[in-house]
Amino acid sequence: MNERTLREVYLKPWKAFAQAGGRGAMPAHNTINNIPCHSNVWLLDTVFRGEFGIEYGVTISDCNDIGVLVDYRAAANLSQAAALGAIAGVDLDLMCGSDVDKFSYVHLMEALKEGLVNETTIDRRVMDVLAAKFAAGLFDSPLTNESLQNELNNATRRQLALSLAEEGIVLVQNNGTLPVQQDNLKKVPSYDA
Secondary structure, eight states: OOHHHIIIIISHHHHHHHHTTOOEEOOOSSEETTEEGGGOHIIIIIIIIIISOOTTOEEBOSTTTTTHHHHTTSOSSHHHHHHHHHHHTOOBOOOOSSOGGGOGGGGHHHHHHTTSSOHHHHHHHHHHHHHHHHHTTTTTSOSOOGGGHHHHSSHHHHHHHHHHHHHHOOOOOOSSOOSOOGGGOOOOOOOOO
């Protein structure tokens, strides 16, 4: 993909988001010009933070996507992946599952000791997260209100949540429409940007 298409099609809504005061993003799973988005300094630092002006916004990976840098062969191991993500500007690595050793940012200290990332970079990632928490008022008024625990988490509320989920399920009946047959197609809409 050329840079013009990237900017005019894919980055355009993100620029509008930034101009409207947006302060966070989750990089895509894919690559841009063969560089995984989670390690793309140009995308996350130069464009998102620099050009779009989201200086103290929070960038968070999707489920273990920093570790996926190893699968992309952009990093040899999780400490290298953690360093690449932090240097590019990913503030938080959303960790899924229960195997803590597979969580990339757990390996940031190892990356620091190996000289793969410096303390200033780690401090910046922490500063972005703390700035977002201060902006949200989490230090003035924490979200935790233990007195609401029994009121919100009880059998009645759980039954209501289950009922709403069951009512929200949509079952599709296939009356022969699927799969779409080639001879039934007349026009396929196409939108060029």
